[in-house]
Amino acid sequence: MKKIEAIIKPFKLDEVKETLHKLGIQGMTISEVQGFGRQKGHKEIYRGAEYEVDFLPKMKIEIVVTSDMVDSVVEAIVAAAKTGKIGDGKIFIIPIEEAIRIRTGESGDSAI
Amino acid sequence: MKKIEAIIKPFKLDEVKETLHKLGIQGMTISEVQGFGRQKGHKEIYRGAEYEVDFLPKMKIEIVVTSDMVDSVVEAIVAAAKTGKIGDGKIFIIPIEEAIRIRTGESGDSAI
Amino acid sequence: MKKIEAIIKPFKLDEVKETLHKLGIQGMTISEVQGFGRQKGHKEIYRGAEYEVDFLPKMKIEIVVTSDMVDSVVEAIVAAAKTGKIGDGKIFIIPIEEAIRIRTGESGDSAI
Amino acid sequence: MIDTGDTAFMLLAAALVMLMTPGLALFYGGLVRTKNVLGTMMQSFICLGIVSIIWVFYGYSLAFGPDIGGIIGSLAFFGHKGVGMEPGPYSDTIPHLTFSAFQLMFAIITPALITGAFAERMKFSGFLLFTVLWSTFVYMPVCHWVWGGGWLGSLGALDFAGGTVIHINSGVAALAAALVIGKRKGYQKQPIYPHNLTLTVLGVALLWFGWFGFNAGSALSANGTASMAFFTTQVATGVAALSWILMEKIHRGKPTTLGAASGALAGLVAITPAAGFVGPVSSVIIGFLAGMICYSGILLKEKLGYDDSLDVVAIHGLGGFWGALATGLFATVGATGLFSGNPKQFVIQLVAVVSVMAFSFIASLILLKLVDVTVGLRVSEEEEIQGLDLTQHGETGYSL
Amino acid sequence: MIDTGDTAFMLLAAALVMLMTPGLALFYGGLVRTKNVLGTMMQSFICLGIVSIIWVFYGYSLAFGPDIGGIIGSLAFFGHKGVGMEPGPYSDTIPHLTFSAFQLMFAIITPALITGAFAERMKFSGFLLFTVLWSTFVYMPVCHWVWGGGWLGSLGALDFAGGTVIHINSGVAALAAALVIGKRKGYQKQPIYPHNLTLTVLGVALLWFGWFGFNAGSALSANGTASMAFFTTQVATGVAALSWILMEKIHRGKPTTLGAASGALAGLVAITPAAGFVGPVSSVIIGFLAGMICYSGILLKEKLGYDDSLDVVAIHGLGGFWGALATGLFATVGATGLFSGNPKQFVIQLVAVVSVMAFSFIASLILLKLVDVTVGLRVSEEEEIQGLDLTQHGETGYSL
Amino acid sequence: MIDTGDTAFMLLAAALVMLMTPGLALFYGGLVRTKNVLGTMMQSFICLGIVSIIWVFYGYSLAFGPDIGGIIGSLAFFGHKGVGMEPGPYSDTIPHLTFSAFQLMFAIITPALITGAFAERMKFSGFLLFTVLWSTFVYMPVCHWVWGGGWLGSLGALDFAGGTVIHINSGVAALAAALVIGKRKGYQKQPIYPHNLTLTVLGVALLWFGWFGFNAGSALSANGTASMAFFTTQVATGVAALSWILMEKIHRGKPTTLGAASGALAGLVAITPAAGFVGPVSSVIIGFLAGMICYSGILLKEKLGYDDSLDVVAIHGLGGFWGALATGLFATVGATGLFSGNPKQFVIQLVAVVSVMAFSFIASLILLKLVDVTVGLRVSEEEEIQGLDLTQHGETGYSL
Ligand SMILES: Nc1ncnc2c1ncn2[C@@H]1O[C@H](COP(=O)(O)OP(=O)(O)O)[C@@H](O)[C@H]1O
Ligand SMILES: Nc1ncnc2c1ncn2[C@@H]1O[C@H](COP(=O)(O)OP(=O)(O)O)[C@@H](O)[C@H]1O
Ligand SMILES: Nc1ncnc2c1ncn2[C@@H]1O[C@H](COP(=O)(O)OP(=O)(O)O)[C@@H](O)[C@H]1O
DSSP, X not given: OEEEXXXXXXXXXXXXXXXXXXXXXXXXXXXXXXXXXXXXXXXXXXXXXXXXXXXXXEEEEEEEEOGGGHHHHHHHHHHHHXXXXXXXXEEEEEEOOEXXXXXXXXXXXXXX | OEEEEEEEOGGGXXXXXXHHHHHTOOOEEEEEEXXXXXXXXXXXXXXXXXXXXXXXXXXXXXXXXXXXXXXXXXXXXXXXXXXXXXXXXXEEEEEOOEEEETTTOOBSGGGO | OEEEEEEEOGGGHHHHHHHHHHTTOOOEXXXXXXXXXXXXXXXXXXXXEEEXXXXXXXXXXXXXXXXXXXXXXXXXXXXXXXXXXXXXOEEEEEEOOEEEETTTOOBSXXXX | OOOHHHHHHHHHHHHHHHHXXXXXXXXXXXXSOGGGHHHHHHHHHTHHHHHHHHIIIIIHHHHHSSEETXXXXXXXXXXXXXXXXXXXXXXXXXXHHHHHHHHHHHHHHHXXXXXXXXXXXXXXXXXXXXXXXXXXXXXXXXXXXXXXXXXXXXXXXXXXXXXXXXXXXXXXXXXXXXXHHOOOTTTTTSOOOOSBHHHXXXXXXXXXXXXXXXXXXXXXXXXXXXXXXXXXXXXXXXXXXXXXXHHHHHHHSSOOHHHHHHHHHHHHHHHTTTTTTSOHHHHHHHHHHHHHHHXXXXXXXXXXXXXXXXXXXXXXXXXXHHHHHHHHHHOOSSSOOGGGTOHXXXXXXXXXXXXXHHHHHHHHHHHHHHHHHTTOSBOOHHHHHHOHHHHHHSOOSBOO | OOOHHHHHHHHHHHHHHHHHHHHHHHHHHHHSOGGGHHHHHHHHHTHHHHHHHHIIIIIHXXXXXXXXXXXXXOGGGGGGXXXXXXXXXXXXXXXHHHHHHHHHHHHHHHHHHHTTXXXXXXXXXXXXXXXXXXXXXXIHHHHHHHHSSOHHHHHTOOOSSSIIIIIIHHHHXXXXXXXXXXXXXXXXXXXXXXXXXXXXXXXXXXXXXXXXXXXXXXXXXSSHHHHHHHHHHHHHHXXXXXXXXXXXXXXXXXXXXXXXXXXXXXXXXXXXXTXXXXXXXXXXXXXXXXXXXXXXXXXXXXXXXXXXXXXXXXXXIHHHHHHHXXXXXXXXXXXXXXXXXXXXXXXXXXXXXXXXHHHHHHHHHHHHHHHHHTTOSBOOHHHHHHOHHHHHHSOOSBOO | OOOHHHHHHHHHHHHHHHHHHHHHHHHHHHHXXXXXXXXXXXXXXXXXXXXXXXXXXXXXXXXHSSEETTTEEOGGGGGGTTOOSSEETTEEEEEHHHHHHHHHHHHHHHHHHHTTTTTTTBOHHHHHHHHHHHIIIIIHHHHHHHHSSOHHHHHTOOOSSSIIIIIIHHHHHHHHHHHHXXXXXXXXXXXXXXXXXXXXXXXXXXXXXHHHHHHHHTTSSSSHHHHHHHXXXXXXXXXXXXXXXXXXXXXXXXXXXXXXXXXXXXXXXHHTTTTTTSOHHHHHHHHHHHHHHHHHHHHHHHHHOOOOTTOHIIIIIHHHHHHHHHHHHXXXXXXXXXXXXXXXXHHHHHHHHHHHHHHHHHHHHHHHHHHHHTTOSBOOHHHHHHOHHHHHHSOOSBOO
């Protein structure tokens, strides 16, 4: 099992979710994060002063899948989340040693 | 060392925390996430229209423990977070290569 | 590649960010979390009653780096985030099997 | 003859009192958890609709129609027949409709006050039915007794702007409601926090502002009495905010913002029956004790263990009780109280207060039980966990 | 001679109407997504500046200056020359300046209402230009026609407080704007939620409160007519809130808080032209139907597929339309309508409504096109994704 | 004899001015960081309590009691003895108590204004003590000098509604406070953002609304002067909002919502001393320059490097300064200024302004030092990091 962590642009979330649904992905967990990277932030103005705000709102998607699904999930995310402009985000693959479904207590591939 | 990531129903947080305290767990980190899974979302109504909201608020608990503690922590979380209804959540076990305590700089098992 | 996850005190974020910039770190992802640990929470008062609030606001920084960078990044974070008082937080090192840049599809060290 | 000054005053006073109900919605809305903010605000807000329609048809007539045996008004004013642009029986200088509009606003906020007691667990349908019944069978009669020519008014009970009719009445109904509906899941086990105190401060500000219409407007004329009521309202409220945070400082070590807001509300409640009958220095004393008494009332609740979610009993019930008695003690303007050598007034105040408490408590209990066995009072446990906003209204307060 | 009662009434009424524009800013601000909250509030708020400056110089004069051929006022009052502390042509009991101040507040809120139609995608510069043009070339003439001595007033059209001048006028302009500017990115594909309904409830509360100044103040005197207008406003509004949530209950199974707020607004709009001309029971009917009609209007929009973001057309356009006709049906106070045997009034109402709709729609279309080809109406797609707050104003609403 | 129109007007004006203090609490509360929102709102809110109690006992008497040597009022009105339901020395048409209530609201908001200067770092206990002292030893005397029969009033200084007494006075005290308490941790190193601009816009809306009571009410009668003051207030405020965002557009490329709100406030401040003395066109000029001057004042602060957290000096100090001088330039209604050939008035204005500035600055410095060495002014560094809400009040603003 692997965990796929994708950092994407927030407005791409719906598209990514849909693509993953089509792939048969049944579960995922999402959270709001702030990203720093090559993409520049923006300026905010406050009573005559100007501030650089260097973080950008991003969405983090976490999906645990069986190892054989990894490639297709990554491809699907790339396809859906890509705008081609800087700041599209990253995908990281992390090993998972075990997964447990709380409701049933079952573990292993059938738990995800 | 392992990191235990548990996605649970928010109103179960207090119970889980208590159980873990009893186990002697000294630290953990919590964040609000949104889950998609088998559990259905809800409907929201907005001026005559109805929208499916497919995400659900969940709590993510992250606990780094020594390898020998993993089983008992997982059991404790399952026991406390279980309602038996769909959507109770998942637990994932992730390998941790090193842990450092910022305050002292110490590392390894004693840092957690 | 490794992921460095650091849990720090929120008001130290700016200093940590700056130190990492100096190290040449180009990207990172930040999120708001709540920490439980040795550091005590605070009391809140609500109409004559007093409640222990045991969680504390913390910042979680996630940085994926090539393996050779890990030590210097950890040192830099420790240096910048340390106040010497309880609750300064932790750093965890997690193995990353692959990284992909969504914009270009490239993977491996060059993707981060 | 219609006086433009009085009419201007009363129309604007009515507008100010109207604003109190949304003010209350904000005050209460800020105090509940995020998942219940809209459901809570809705319970106050929709009273603006429910009570208005009742009022046009039979409400005003029951409360202020020609008296029947000191108990209730007749239906002579059904549909506001005969209530028009000319002065009516309650004032010679303002249109009858202006008086009705002003009183309507009082009738709206009273059931809205009760909602604080059953916040975070009441079914919306049950709430609607309860409000219709309570308005009809509790508010209208009590209002008639005191102000509409009924027996308590005849007895000489003093209630300048509604300490008995509005605050004791709603406070006692709130106690009945808290007892019948039972505690919130997790009450006294997990902390249940206010989710947005900026709303609560804003709410109390609108209440304070509107209360000038409530109290000064109760003079029905832009005269010296109105000025006195205005002044004592401001002073008692400010002082009660201070005395509440003083109690907090002593008891818990820190003065809170919610304490200042709650104290202000306690002061507003306590000065209500007294406003036009007492002088500035008496209002300081009334306000000071109001903060202390209502704060203690909340501590008492914690001990007794019933779950009056937003402390309607301690603030409106106890505060109104103190205010009604204080009127019997301190009255010097246009009436005299115990301290000016008129102990009879104090006894009359006691009789009025106790009668209304007994009636309101029993009648409310009956109505609550009735609602419980018909449409039901309380949401299911699962709905309570999910919150009123989603389960009762299909909405969420914020998507920030 | 100046009457202090009337002057007090009108000054405070003007203050209340002023508060409606920030009230609208909050109402609209709560309904958009977080990224657009400030941009949306700003569009209402800044009307307080734009229209005030226009008004001082030529706006008041165009609307209320000496009539030229029933079409427009002359520039005799340019810079408020001759508009002073003495009574003017529109009332004998209040200073001319008070009348102007009161009317200014109406002129401010009307263009602000339109902004709901193009919310979340309009360029700030384009908005500014459009507002200057629309105020000058649409609002001022229509206002003159009805209230300033123009042809519609002479015809006998009844518009107590601005159903035609303000609501139909802005509603029709909103339709033009929604059509010209086009749909928001993602409209009807992704759900677009309100980000903070507590702001929206607060907003409607301030609107309701201010509307007492709007409607009762339109009597220009603290008299019986003002009292009637006040009373019918309260009743119609409350009833419309109820009828809207009844529709929701039937149609979607749940009554919503936004529905109660929207229904209240629909009621306020519909009673506006009728307020001082109808009695309490008629106001119940007007309000009840207002809730149903405006709710249906929103369903219609969904079908027709244009993107009137915050439903200005359904609420102000349709609501104003219904109110103007209802005035022709139900009028009994100081005028008679169809149901009191005066069918002519109904016909006049129709003529007035249709004329203003036609003029406002065509003129608005032309002005929108003009702005589009000059400074531009719509932000770029990227700016729309990022939101108005950052791209137009360099700000964010919240950093909680 | 009491006039109901005037009394209605003044009571409602007093209610409106009362609402300004919570309005200010919201305005300031939105501008600070989340962790300080309640502490900041509390500092304004509790002034409603502190100053009310001072006022009842000795405050009113010091400010408006029988004059002693042009410097201060006697204690003849201690406990509001003799201040009752009949007209008093300041007006023949309203009850003396109404005048006192109206003036009380001014006395409340003035120290609240200062809190913006030391926001986010002041100890609550220190704040309380400072407010009691400052009210007593700075506000009451200055108020007496100008309005209570003191030497500046006798000199002929014009201050229609408090440009000198309230705005210059608080602005200068704010400067002293910013200097004595020092900069916030991180000031000019890290950006310090407003946490919730919707509160700030709401706050300025309530301020604007309440300011009609403030300025028009200062006529003490619902007459032509009140109408003029109302009208010029609206116009100057709207225009100043525009001129501020124009400055922003030129200087930073984007007009901001906070800029519009700040500009409006600057306009309100600047027109305050002039409101009833100048005509509509003059108010355009006063407002336009107010926006520019106050905006520049903020830039100046950035340069000079003191940390007046919420710009009380630039907006109230400078804005009040400009308004007081502008009164000496533009006065034409009931008084004449430089531009109407009366240079003496301008000189008198200068004398008044400079005297109050000097007195207020020095007295405030002394009081601040006194508080610093007794209960302390500033929270510890750790408390500052954690925020005022938790450390001073044991609360958090939001749990969304
Ligand atoms: N080394 C990293 N570790 C963790 N997150 C990263 C890293 N680099 C980038 N990110 C995340 O990816 C987002 C996009 O990166 P950025 O460099 O702006 O553009 P791109 O992915 O197109 O190269 C960042 O905002 C940040 O959230
Ligand atoms: N494959 C997955 N990867 C990451 N998170 C998941 C995955 N599957 C489920 N989750 C998380 O677990 C939650 C519960 O899952 P769900 O399928 O609804 O019920 P259950 O755990 O009872 O089978 C989801 O809301 C989501 O947050
Ligand atoms: N075992 C753990 N797993 C995950 N997070 C932890 C763990 N222990 C501590 N933390 C995080 O680190 C923070 C600081 O820990 P704490 O014990 O308070 O102080 P210190 O790091 O100085 O020993 C906690 O608030 C929590 O967020």
